[in-house]
Amino acid sequence: xxxxxxxxxxxxxxxxTEFRSRELxxxxxxxxxxxxxxxxxxxxxxxxxxxxxxxxxxxxAFLFAxxxxxxxxxxxxxxxxxxxxxxxxxxxxxxxxxxxxxANFLFLxxxxxxxxxxxxxLYNVAILPVLAQLLLILALGTIGLAATGTxxxxxxxxxxxxxxxxxxxxxxxxxxxxxxxxxATIAILRDPPELSLVWLTFLSCFDVVFLTAAWMVGExxxxx
Amino acid sequence: xxxxxxxxxxxxxxxxxxxxxxQAEACATYAGRTGMKNLNFLAAAYIAxxxxxxxxxxxxxxxxxxxxxxxxxxxxxxx
Amino acid sequence: MSTEAQTETAxxxxxxxxxxxxxxxLLAAASYGALIWAPTESTxxxxxxxxxxxxxxAWTGFVSFILVFIGSVAYLxxxxxxxxxxxxxxxxxxxAFFTVVLVTGPIWAKPVWGIWxxxxxxxxSSFLLWVLFVSYLVLRTLVEEPERRALVSAVFGxxxxxxxxxxxxxxxxxxxxxxxxxxxxxxxxxxRMGWVLLLCWAATLGVMTVLIxxxxxxxxxxxxxxxxxxxxxxNA
Numbered sequence: 001x002x003x004x005x006x007x008x009x010x011x012x013x014x015x016x017t018e019f020r021s022r023e024l025x026x027x028x029x030x031x032x033x034x035x036x037x038x039x040x041x042x043x044x045x046x047x048x049x050x051x052x053x054x055x056x057x058x059x060x061a062f063l064f065a066x067x068x069x070x071x072x073x074x075x076x077x078x079x080x081x082x083x084x085x086x087x088x089x090x091x092x093x094x095x096x097x098x099x100x101x102x103a104n105f106l107f108l109x110x111x112x113x114x115x116x117x118x119x120x121x122l123y124n125v126a127i128l129p130v131l132a133q134l135l136l137i138l139a140l141g142t143i144g145l146a147a148t149g150t151x152x153x154x155x156x157x158x159x160x161x162x163x164x165x166x167x168x169x170x171x172x173x174x175x176x177x178x179x180x181x182x183x184a185t186i187a188i189l190r191d192p193p194e195l196s197l198v199w200l201t202f203l204s205c206f207d208v209v210f211l212t213a214a215w216m217v218g219e220x221x222x223x224x
Numbered sequence: 225x226x227x228x229x230x231x232x233x234x235x236x237x238x239x240x241x242x243x244x245x246x247q248a249e250a251c252a253t254y255a256g257r258t259g260m261k262n263l264n265f266l267a268a269a270y271i272a273x274x275x276x277x278x279x280x281x282x283x284x285x286x287x288x289x290x291x292x293x294x295x296x297x298x299x300x301x302x303x
Numbered sequence: 304m305s306t307e308a309q310t311e312t313a314x315x316x317x318x319x320x321x322x323x324x325x326x327x328x329l330l331a332a333a334s335y336g337a338l339i340w341a342p343t344e345s346t347x348x349x350x351x352x353x354x355x356x357x358x359x360x361a362w363t364g365f366v367s368f369i370l371v372f373i374g375s376v377a378y379l380x381x382x383x384x385x386x387x388x389x390x391x392x393x394x395x396x397x398x399a400f401f402t403v404v405l406v407t408g409p410i411w412a413k414p415v416w417g418i419w420x421x422x423x424x425x426x427x428s429s430f431l432l433w434v435l436f437v438s439y440l441v442l443r444t445l446v447e448e449p450e451r452r453a454l455v456s457a458v459f460g461x462x463x464x465x466x467x468x469x470x471x472x473x474x475x476x477x478x479x480x481x482x483x484x485x486x487x488x489x490x491x492x493x494x495r496m497g498w499v500l501l502l503c504w505a506a507t508l509g510v511m512t513v514l515i516x517x518x519x520x521x522x523x524x525x526x527x528x529x530x531x532x533x534x535x536x537x538n539a
Contacts, residue, residue, distance in 0.1 A: 148462065155455045159445040169442060169459060172435045173466050176473035183477065198476065206469055213465055217458045220379050262349045262414050269353040269410040270338075273360075273403050280399045280514065284521055291524045298531040302538070 006091035010099025050123035055185035070149035094218035105146035141181035326509035333506035367397030372464030375457035387453035392518035
Protein backbone atom coordinates (compact mmCIF):
# COMPACT_ATOMS: atom_id res chain seq x y z
CA UNK A 1 0.00 0.00 0.00
CA UNK A 2 1.39 3.36 -0.93
CA UNK A 3 2.05 6.00 1.68
CA UNK A 4 -0.79 8.20 0.50
CA UNK A 5 -3.27 5.34 0.37
CA UNK A 6 -2.36 4.13 3.85
CA UNK A 7 -2.50 7.64 5.27
CA UNK A 8 -5.89 8.05 3.64
CA UNK A 9 -7.18 4.92 5.34
CA UNK A 10 -5.91 6.09 8.71
CA UNK A 11 -7.45 9.49 8.09
CA UNK A 12 -10.86 8.03 7.34
CA UNK A 13 -10.61 5.84 10.42
CA UNK A 14 -9.87 8.89 12.57
CA UNK A 15 -12.70 10.88 11.01
CA UNK A 16 -15.16 8.04 11.42
CA THR A 17 -14.22 7.49 15.07
CA GLU A 18 -14.65 11.13 15.80
CA PHE A 19 -17.86 11.70 13.93
CA ARG A 20 -19.47 8.75 15.60
CA SER A 21 -19.40 10.51 18.94
CA ARG A 22 -18.46 14.09 18.03
CA GLU A 23 -17.48 14.59 21.64
CA LEU A 24 -13.96 15.81 20.96
CA UNK A 25 -15.06 18.42 18.43
CA UNK A 26 -17.92 19.62 20.59
CA UNK A 27 -15.85 19.86 23.74
CA UNK A 28 -13.01 21.66 22.01
CA UNK A 29 -15.38 24.16 20.41
CA UNK A 30 -16.99 24.92 23.75
CA UNK A 31 -13.56 25.37 25.31
CA UNK A 32 -12.54 27.94 22.70
CA UNK A 33 -15.86 29.70 23.21
CA UNK A 34 -15.25 29.93 26.96
CA UNK A 35 -11.79 31.38 26.39
CA UNK A 36 -13.18 33.95 23.93
CA UNK A 37 -15.80 35.03 26.47
CA UNK A 38 -13.28 35.25 29.30
CA UNK A 39 -10.95 37.33 27.17
CA UNK A 40 -13.67 39.95 26.82
CA UNK A 41 -13.19 40.72 30.52
CA UNK A 42 -9.49 41.46 30.15
CA UNK A 43 -9.74 44.58 28.03
CA UNK A 44 -12.27 47.03 26.74
CA UNK A 45 -13.69 45.38 23.62
CA UNK A 46 -14.32 48.44 21.47
CA UNK A 47 -13.97 47.93 17.75
CA UNK A 48 -10.47 49.35 17.43
CA UNK A 49 -9.15 47.64 20.57
CA UNK A 50 -10.64 44.37 19.39
CA UNK A 51 -8.82 44.65 16.13
CA UNK A 52 -5.56 45.18 18.05
CA UNK A 53 -5.90 42.54 20.75
CA UNK A 54 -8.53 40.23 19.40
CA UNK A 55 -6.45 38.25 16.88
CA UNK A 56 -3.74 37.52 19.43
CA UNK A 57 -6.27 36.31 21.96
CA UNK A 58 -8.07 34.26 19.33
CA UNK A 59 -4.86 32.51 18.29
CA UNK A 60 -3.92 31.91 21.91
CA ALA A 61 -7.32 30.31 22.39
CA PHE A 62 -6.72 28.08 19.36
CA LEU A 63 -3.26 27.09 20.60
CA PHE A 64 -4.51 26.23 24.08
CA ALA A 65 -7.46 24.31 22.69
CA UNK A 66 -5.19 22.51 20.26
CA UNK A 67 -2.71 21.47 22.90
CA UNK A 68 -5.52 20.04 24.99
CA UNK A 69 -7.36 18.38 22.12
CA UNK A 70 -4.29 16.79 20.55
CA UNK A 71 -3.78 14.67 23.66
CA UNK A 72 -6.44 12.27 22.60
CA UNK A 73 -4.77 11.63 19.28
CA UNK A 74 -2.56 8.94 20.74
CA UNK A 75 -4.31 8.45 24.05
CA UNK A 76 -7.26 6.81 22.34
CA UNK A 77 -4.91 4.30 20.78
CA UNK A 78 -3.29 3.55 24.08
CA UNK A 79 -6.46 2.53 25.92
CA UNK A 80 -7.14 -0.24 23.43
CA UNK A 81 -3.53 -0.75 22.41
CA UNK A 82 -4.55 -0.33 18.81
CA UNK A 83 -1.23 1.33 17.99
CA UNK A 84 0.55 -2.00 18.18
CA UNK A 85 -1.89 -3.41 15.68
CA UNK A 86 -1.35 -0.46 13.37
CA UNK A 87 2.40 -0.89 13.54
CA UNK A 88 2.11 -4.51 12.47
CA UNK A 89 0.38 -3.51 9.27
CA UNK A 90 2.66 -3.54 6.22
CA UNK A 91 2.63 0.18 5.80
CA UNK A 92 5.17 2.96 6.13
CA UNK A 93 5.07 4.07 9.79
CA UNK A 94 4.95 7.66 8.66
CA UNK A 95 1.54 7.01 7.10
CA UNK A 96 0.11 6.54 10.60
CA UNK A 97 1.53 9.90 11.59
CA UNK A 98 0.44 11.52 8.32
CA UNK A 99 -3.11 10.24 8.71
CA UNK A 100 -3.29 11.54 12.26
CA UNK A 101 -1.75 14.90 11.37
CA UNK A 102 -4.30 15.37 8.60
CA ALA A 103 -7.17 14.33 10.86
CA ASN A 104 -6.05 16.70 13.61
CA PHE A 105 -5.60 19.48 11.06
CA LEU A 106 -9.17 19.00 9.82
CA PHE A 107 -10.62 18.87 13.34
CA LEU A 108 -8.80 21.97 14.48
CA UNK A 109 -9.63 23.88 11.30
CA UNK A 110 -13.29 22.95 11.73
CA UNK A 111 -13.30 24.23 15.30
CA UNK A 112 -11.62 27.45 14.20
CA UNK A 113 -14.04 28.00 11.31
CA UNK A 114 -16.99 27.50 13.67
CA UNK A 115 -15.64 29.92 16.23
CA UNK A 116 -14.49 32.62 13.82
CA UNK A 117 -17.96 34.10 13.19
CA UNK A 118 -18.71 33.89 16.91
CA UNK A 119 -15.58 35.91 17.59
CA UNK A 120 -16.48 38.38 14.86
CA UNK A 121 -19.92 38.98 16.31
CA LEU A 122 -18.87 39.22 19.94
CA TYR A 123 -15.97 41.57 19.25
CA ASN A 124 -17.48 43.61 16.41
CA VAL A 125 -14.86 42.70 13.87
CA ALA A 126 -15.75 42.59 10.17
CA ILE A 127 -14.51 39.31 8.72
CA LEU A 128 -16.70 38.79 5.66
CA PRO A 129 -14.79 41.07 3.26
CA VAL A 130 -11.53 39.25 4.04
CA LEU A 131 -12.90 35.77 4.65
CA ALA A 132 -10.78 33.96 2.05
CA GLN A 133 -7.53 35.50 3.31
CA LEU A 134 -8.51 34.73 6.89
CA LEU A 135 -9.13 31.11 5.99
CA LEU A 136 -5.71 30.97 4.36
CA ILE A 137 -4.06 32.30 7.52
CA LEU A 138 -6.07 29.86 9.63
CA ALA A 139 -5.07 26.95 7.43
CA LEU A 140 -1.34 27.78 7.40
CA GLY A 141 -1.22 28.29 11.14
CA THR A 142 -3.21 25.15 11.84
CA ILE A 143 -0.94 22.96 9.71
CA GLY A 144 1.97 23.92 11.96
CA LEU A 145 -0.14 23.33 15.05
CA ALA A 146 -1.36 19.93 13.86
CA ALA A 147 2.03 18.69 12.65
CA THR A 148 4.00 19.57 15.78
CA GLY A 149 1.11 18.76 18.07
CA THR A 150 0.61 15.26 16.70
CA UNK A 151 4.31 14.41 16.98
CA UNK A 152 4.48 15.80 20.51
CA UNK A 153 1.37 13.91 21.56
CA UNK A 154 3.17 10.73 20.53
CA UNK A 155 6.15 11.90 22.61
CA UNK A 156 4.04 12.83 25.63
CA UNK A 157 2.14 9.56 25.47
CA UNK A 158 5.33 7.84 26.59
CA UNK A 159 5.87 10.04 29.62
CA UNK A 160 4.22 10.76 32.94
CA UNK A 161 2.03 13.82 33.50
CA UNK A 162 1.16 13.80 29.84
CA UNK A 163 -1.81 16.19 30.14
CA UNK A 164 0.49 18.87 31.46
CA UNK A 165 3.45 17.82 29.35
CA UNK A 166 1.87 18.28 25.94
CA UNK A 167 1.08 22.01 26.39
CA UNK A 168 4.47 22.45 28.07
CA UNK A 169 6.26 21.03 25.03
CA UNK A 170 3.99 22.43 22.36
CA UNK A 171 3.43 26.06 23.29
CA UNK A 172 7.05 27.29 23.29
CA UNK A 173 7.76 25.56 19.99
CA UNK A 174 4.66 27.18 18.48
CA UNK A 175 5.59 30.70 19.57
CA UNK A 176 6.68 31.63 16.02
CA UNK A 177 3.29 30.42 14.72
CA UNK A 178 1.53 32.56 17.31
CA UNK A 179 3.55 35.62 16.33
CA UNK A 180 3.16 35.11 12.59
CA UNK A 181 -0.54 34.18 12.62
CA UNK A 182 -1.46 37.01 14.97
CA UNK A 183 0.44 39.59 12.96
CA ALA A 184 -1.02 38.33 9.70
CA THR A 185 -4.54 38.39 11.16
CA ILE A 186 -4.09 41.89 12.55
CA ALA A 187 -2.85 43.04 9.16
CA ILE A 188 -5.80 41.56 7.30
CA LEU A 189 -8.32 43.05 9.74
CA ARG A 190 -6.80 46.49 9.44
CA ASP A 191 -8.47 49.26 7.50
CA PRO A 192 -7.49 48.95 4.60
CA PRO A 193 -6.77 45.21 4.81
CA GLU A 194 -3.26 44.10 4.02
CA LEU A 195 -2.18 40.57 3.17
CA SER A 196 1.15 40.18 4.93
CA LEU A 197 3.34 38.20 2.54
CA VAL A 198 6.27 38.08 4.96
CA TRP A 199 4.29 36.38 7.68
CA LEU A 200 2.46 34.04 5.32
CA THR A 201 5.73 32.93 3.75
CA PHE A 202 7.14 32.47 7.22
CA LEU A 203 4.17 30.32 8.24
CA SER A 204 4.62 28.22 5.13
CA CYS A 205 8.31 27.75 5.98
CA PHE A 206 7.41 26.70 9.48
CA ASP A 207 4.93 24.17 8.11
CA VAL A 208 7.40 22.76 5.60
CA VAL A 209 10.20 22.48 8.18
CA PHE A 210 8.08 20.67 10.72
CA LEU A 211 6.22 18.43 8.31
CA THR A 212 9.61 17.34 6.99
CA ALA A 213 10.89 16.86 10.52
CA ALA A 214 7.80 14.78 11.34
CA TRP A 215 8.43 12.68 8.27
CA MET A 216 12.04 12.07 9.28
CA VAL A 217 11.44 11.15 12.89
CA GLY A 218 8.14 9.38 12.31
CA GLU A 219 9.54 5.89 11.91
CA UNK A 220 11.68 6.18 15.05
CA UNK A 221 8.84 7.55 17.12
CA UNK A 222 6.34 4.83 16.29
CA UNK A 223 8.67 1.87 16.37
CA UNK A 224 9.13 -0.76 19.06
CA UNK B 225 27.93 73.45 35.46
CA UNK B 226 25.13 74.32 33.13
CA UNK B 227 25.00 70.88 31.59
CA UNK B 228 25.02 69.11 34.95
CA UNK B 229 22.04 70.99 36.36
CA UNK B 230 20.10 70.81 33.09
CA UNK B 231 20.58 67.05 33.01
CA UNK B 232 20.06 66.32 36.72
CA UNK B 233 16.43 65.50 36.02
CA UNK B 234 17.38 62.68 33.65
CA UNK B 235 19.83 61.02 36.05
CA UNK B 236 17.01 60.06 38.34
CA UNK B 237 14.39 59.50 35.67
CA UNK B 238 16.29 57.39 33.24
CA UNK B 239 13.18 55.73 31.86
CA UNK B 240 12.31 59.08 30.31
CA UNK B 241 15.40 58.74 28.15
CA UNK B 242 13.32 56.23 26.22
CA UNK B 243 11.26 59.06 24.82
CA UNK B 244 14.07 60.11 22.45
CA UNK B 245 13.48 63.84 22.56
CA UNK B 246 16.43 66.11 21.68
CA GLN B 247 16.84 67.06 25.34
CA ALA B 248 16.99 63.39 26.27
CA GLU B 249 19.60 62.74 23.64
CA ALA B 250 21.75 65.63 24.84
CA CYS B 251 21.62 64.37 28.39
CA ALA B 252 22.07 60.68 27.63
CA THR B 253 25.84 60.80 28.01
CA TYR B 254 25.71 62.69 31.28
CA ALA B 255 22.96 60.51 32.73
CA GLY B 256 24.74 57.34 31.68
CA ARG B 257 28.12 58.12 33.12
CA THR B 258 27.02 59.50 36.41
CA GLY B 259 26.62 57.55 39.57
CA MET B 260 28.60 55.07 41.51
CA LYS B 261 25.53 52.91 41.37
CA ASN B 262 26.70 51.99 37.89
CA LEU B 263 29.66 50.27 39.47
CA ASN B 264 27.32 48.40 41.81
CA PHE B 265 25.33 47.09 38.88
CA LEU B 266 28.50 46.06 37.07
CA ALA B 267 29.69 44.20 40.15
CA ALA B 268 26.25 42.62 40.61
CA ALA B 269 26.31 41.34 37.04
CA TYR B 270 29.76 39.75 37.29
CA ILE B 271 28.97 38.26 40.67
CA ALA B 272 25.71 36.84 39.28
CA UNK B 273 27.62 35.22 36.40
CA UNK B 274 30.04 33.58 38.80
CA UNK B 275 27.24 32.43 41.09
CA UNK B 276 25.33 30.84 38.23
CA UNK B 277 28.31 28.88 36.98
CA UNK B 278 29.60 27.90 40.39
CA UNK B 279 26.07 26.88 41.32
CA UNK B 280 25.86 24.68 38.26
CA UNK B 281 29.26 23.06 38.88
CA UNK B 282 28.28 22.39 42.49
CA UNK B 283 25.00 20.83 41.38
CA UNK B 284 26.84 18.50 39.00
CA UNK B 285 29.43 17.67 41.67
CA UNK B 286 26.73 16.88 44.22
CA UNK B 287 24.87 14.59 41.82
CA UNK B 288 28.14 12.89 40.95
CA UNK B 289 28.89 12.27 44.65
CA UNK B 290 25.40 10.81 45.16
CA UNK B 291 25.86 8.47 42.21
CA UNK B 292 29.27 7.33 43.44
CA UNK B 293 27.69 6.53 46.82
CA UNK B 294 24.99 4.56 45.03
CA UNK B 295 27.60 2.57 43.12
CA UNK B 296 29.53 1.79 46.27
CA UNK B 297 26.32 0.67 47.98
CA UNK B 298 25.19 -1.45 45.04
CA UNK B 299 28.59 -3.09 44.76
CA UNK B 300 28.50 -3.94 48.48
CA UNK B 301 24.99 -5.37 48.29
CA UNK B 302 25.99 -7.40 45.28
CA UNK B 303 28.84 -9.12 47.11
CA MET C 304 29.41 -1.91 24.45
CA SER C 305 29.08 -2.91 28.09
CA THR C 306 28.26 -0.17 30.56
CA GLU C 307 31.65 -0.48 32.17
CA ALA C 308 33.43 -0.06 28.89
CA GLN C 309 31.21 2.93 28.15
CA THR C 310 32.08 4.52 31.48
CA GLU C 311 35.76 3.90 30.82
CA THR C 312 35.51 5.82 27.58
CA ALA C 313 33.54 8.54 29.34
CA UNK C 314 36.20 8.81 31.99
CA UNK C 315 38.82 9.23 29.35
CA UNK C 316 36.82 12.22 28.10
CA UNK C 317 37.66 13.61 31.50
CA UNK C 318 38.71 17.18 31.82
CA UNK C 319 42.48 17.14 31.84
CA UNK C 320 44.25 19.61 34.09
CA UNK C 321 46.03 21.42 31.24
CA UNK C 322 42.72 22.13 29.50
CA UNK C 323 41.11 23.47 32.70
CA UNK C 324 44.14 25.68 33.17
CA UNK C 325 43.88 26.90 29.60
CA UNK C 326 40.24 27.82 30.05
CA UNK C 327 40.98 29.61 33.31
CA UNK C 328 43.71 31.66 31.64
CA LEU C 329 41.39 32.49 28.77
CA LEU C 330 38.71 33.54 31.23
CA ALA C 331 41.17 35.70 33.16
CA ALA C 332 42.35 37.38 29.99
CA ALA C 333 38.78 37.96 28.83
CA SER C 334 37.75 39.42 32.19
CA TYR C 335 40.76 41.73 32.18
CA GLY C 336 39.84 42.79 28.67
CA ALA C 337 36.21 43.40 29.52
CA LEU C 338 36.77 45.15 32.82
CA ILE C 339 39.92 47.13 32.22
CA TRP C 340 41.44 47.09 28.76
CA ALA C 341 38.30 47.90 26.79
CA PRO C 342 37.51 51.60 26.58
CA THR C 343 34.58 52.93 28.56
CA GLU C 344 31.59 53.46 26.34
CA SER C 345 30.49 57.05 26.02
CA THR C 346 26.74 56.95 26.64
CA UNK C 347 26.40 54.04 29.01
CA UNK C 348 29.55 54.24 31.05
CA UNK C 349 30.88 51.44 33.18
CA UNK C 350 27.76 49.31 33.04
CA UNK C 351 28.29 48.67 29.38
CA UNK C 352 31.10 46.26 30.31
CA UNK C 353 28.43 43.71 31.12
CA UNK C 354 27.74 43.55 27.40
CA UNK C 355 30.83 41.42 26.64
CA UNK C 356 29.78 38.43 28.69
CA UNK C 357 26.08 39.02 28.11
CA UNK C 358 26.42 38.67 24.35
CA UNK C 359 29.09 35.92 24.49
CA UNK C 360 26.87 33.86 26.74
CA ALA C 361 24.02 34.19 24.27
CA TRP C 362 26.20 33.02 21.37
CA THR C 363 27.66 30.17 23.42
CA GLY C 364 24.22 29.08 24.61
CA PHE C 365 23.21 28.98 20.97
CA VAL C 366 26.21 26.75 20.19
CA SER C 367 25.21 24.42 23.05
CA PHE C 368 21.77 24.00 21.57
CA ILE C 369 23.27 23.16 18.19
CA LEU C 370 25.10 20.37 20.04
CA VAL C 371 21.75 19.18 21.38
CA PHE C 372 20.57 18.92 17.77
CA ILE C 373 23.69 17.02 16.72
CA GLY C 374 23.42 14.65 19.66
CA SER C 375 19.72 14.04 19.02
CA VAL C 376 20.17 13.26 15.32
CA ALA C 377 23.19 11.05 16.05
CA TYR C 378 21.23 9.13 18.68
CA LEU C 379 18.33 8.44 16.33
CA UNK C 380 20.67 7.10 13.69
CA UNK C 381 23.13 5.12 15.80
CA UNK C 382 21.15 4.33 19.00
CA UNK C 383 24.39 4.74 20.96
CA UNK C 384 23.43 6.20 24.33
CA UNK C 385 26.57 8.33 24.46
CA UNK C 386 24.89 10.73 22.01
CA UNK C 387 22.00 11.08 24.40
CA UNK C 388 24.52 11.92 27.14
CA UNK C 389 25.92 14.65 24.91
CA UNK C 390 22.43 16.02 24.27
CA UNK C 391 21.43 16.32 27.90
CA UNK C 392 24.82 17.75 28.88
CA UNK C 393 24.62 20.38 26.16
CA UNK C 394 21.01 21.22 27.03
CA UNK C 395 21.76 21.81 30.70
CA UNK C 396 24.87 23.87 29.99
CA UNK C 397 22.94 25.87 27.38
CA UNK C 398 20.24 26.62 29.92
CA ALA C 399 22.93 27.81 32.34
CA PHE C 400 24.33 30.18 29.71
CA PHE C 401 20.94 31.56 28.82
CA THR C 402 20.26 32.05 32.53
CA VAL C 403 23.32 34.29 32.53
CA VAL C 404 21.88 36.22 29.58
CA LEU C 405 18.51 36.63 31.28
CA VAL C 406 20.07 37.76 34.56
CA THR C 407 22.70 40.15 33.16
CA GLY C 408 20.21 41.71 30.73
CA PRO C 409 18.03 43.32 33.39
CA ILE C 410 21.04 44.19 35.56
CA TRP C 411 22.34 46.15 32.59
CA ALA C 412 18.99 47.60 31.62
CA LYS C 413 18.11 49.08 34.99
CA PRO C 414 20.90 51.68 35.24
CA VAL C 415 20.86 52.45 31.53
CA TRP C 416 17.16 52.62 30.77
CA GLY C 417 15.64 52.78 34.24
CA ILE C 418 13.54 49.69 33.65
CA TRP C 419 14.32 46.05 34.38
CA UNK C 420 13.00 44.47 31.23
CA UNK C 421 12.05 45.27 27.67
CA UNK C 422 10.77 42.73 25.24
CA UNK C 423 13.60 43.46 22.85
CA UNK C 424 14.59 40.89 20.26
CA UNK C 425 17.63 39.35 21.94
CA UNK C 426 16.15 39.11 25.43
CA UNK C 427 12.83 37.76 24.19
CA SER C 428 14.47 35.15 22.00
CA SER C 429 16.78 34.18 24.85
CA PHE C 430 13.81 33.82 27.15
CA LEU C 431 11.96 31.63 24.70
CA LEU C 432 15.01 29.47 24.02
CA TRP C 433 15.54 29.14 27.75
CA VAL C 434 11.92 28.00 28.20
CA LEU C 435 12.21 25.61 25.25
CA PHE C 436 15.23 23.80 26.63
CA VAL C 437 13.92 23.81 30.16
CA SER C 438 10.93 21.96 28.68
CA TYR C 439 13.41 19.52 27.13
CA LEU C 440 14.90 18.90 30.58
CA VAL C 441 11.44 18.55 32.15
CA LEU C 442 10.49 15.98 29.51
CA ARG C 443 13.55 13.95 30.45
CA THR C 444 12.60 13.83 34.11
CA LEU C 445 9.20 12.40 33.19
CA VAL C 446 10.43 9.34 31.31
CA GLU C 447 12.05 6.62 33.41
CA GLU C 448 13.37 4.06 31.01
CA PRO C 449 16.76 5.20 29.58
CA GLU C 450 16.30 4.14 25.98
CA ARG C 451 12.78 5.47 25.71
CA ARG C 452 13.89 8.69 27.36
CA ALA C 453 16.72 9.02 24.88
CA LEU C 454 14.32 8.42 21.98
CA VAL C 455 11.66 10.94 22.96
CA SER C 456 14.26 13.51 24.00
CA ALA C 457 15.96 13.13 20.66
CA VAL C 458 12.68 13.75 18.83
CA PHE C 459 11.82 16.79 20.92
CA GLY C 460 15.42 18.01 20.81
CA UNK C 461 15.39 17.96 17.02
CA UNK C 462 12.11 19.88 16.86
CA UNK C 463 13.28 22.39 19.45
CA UNK C 464 16.57 22.98 17.66
CA UNK C 465 14.84 23.38 14.28
CA UNK C 466 12.59 25.91 15.95
CA UNK C 467 15.52 28.13 16.99
CA UNK C 468 16.04 30.02 13.71
CA UNK C 469 12.27 30.37 13.32
CA UNK C 470 12.04 31.84 16.82
CA UNK C 471 14.84 34.30 16.13
CA UNK C 472 13.43 35.44 12.82
CA UNK C 473 9.83 35.81 13.95
CA UNK C 474 10.78 37.76 17.07
CA UNK C 475 13.24 39.93 15.16
CA UNK C 476 10.75 40.75 12.44
CA UNK C 477 8.03 41.36 15.02
CA UNK C 478 10.34 43.81 16.83
CA UNK C 479 11.17 45.63 13.62
CA UNK C 480 7.44 46.25 13.24
CA UNK C 481 6.99 47.22 16.90
CA UNK C 482 10.27 48.72 18.11
CA UNK C 483 11.30 48.70 21.74
CA UNK C 484 14.44 49.99 23.47
CA UNK C 485 17.26 47.60 22.75
CA UNK C 486 19.03 46.04 25.68
CA UNK C 487 22.20 44.16 25.00
CA UNK C 488 23.43 46.51 22.35
CA UNK C 489 27.09 47.43 22.76
CA UNK C 490 26.45 51.03 21.92
CA UNK C 491 29.14 52.53 19.72
CA UNK C 492 31.55 49.69 19.06
CA UNK C 493 35.19 50.53 18.46
CA UNK C 494 37.96 48.15 17.39
CA ARG C 495 39.20 47.27 20.89
CA MET C 496 35.68 46.43 21.96
CA GLY C 497 35.36 44.05 19.02
CA TRP C 498 38.52 42.21 20.06
CA VAL C 499 37.43 41.94 23.66
CA LEU C 500 34.08 40.58 22.53
CA LEU C 501 35.78 37.84 20.50
CA LEU C 502 38.06 37.03 23.41
CA CYS C 503 35.08 36.77 25.74
CA TRP C 504 33.34 34.51 23.28
CA ALA C 505 36.38 32.23 23.11
CA ALA C 506 36.50 32.14 26.90
CA THR C 507 32.81 31.25 27.23
CA LEU C 508 33.18 28.55 24.58
CA GLY C 509 36.03 27.12 26.67
CA VAL C 510 33.84 27.15 29.77
CA MET C 511 31.07 25.50 27.79
CA THR C 512 33.37 22.67 26.67
CA VAL C 513 34.58 22.01 30.20
CA LEU C 514 31.06 22.05 31.63
CA ILE C 515 29.65 19.78 28.93
CA UNK C 516 32.42 17.25 29.46
CA UNK C 517 31.77 17.33 33.21
CA UNK C 518 28.05 16.82 32.76
CA UNK C 519 28.64 14.09 30.17
CA UNK C 520 30.71 12.21 32.69
CA UNK C 521 27.87 12.51 35.19
CA UNK C 522 25.44 10.99 32.72
CA UNK C 523 27.84 8.12 31.97
CA UNK C 524 28.08 7.43 35.70
CA UNK C 525 24.30 7.48 35.94
CA UNK C 526 24.09 4.85 33.21
CA UNK C 527 26.54 2.73 35.20
CA UNK C 528 24.32 2.98 38.28
CA UNK C 529 21.27 2.03 36.23
CA UNK C 530 23.12 -0.99 34.90
CA UNK C 531 24.11 -2.09 38.41
CA UNK C 532 20.53 -1.64 39.57
CA UNK C 533 19.19 -3.77 36.72
CA UNK C 534 21.73 -6.45 37.51
CA UNK C 535 20.82 -6.32 41.19
CA UNK C 536 17.12 -6.70 40.46
CA UNK C 537 17.87 -9.56 38.10
CA ASN C 538 19.88 -11.41 40.71
CA ALA C 539 17.35 -10.75 43.46
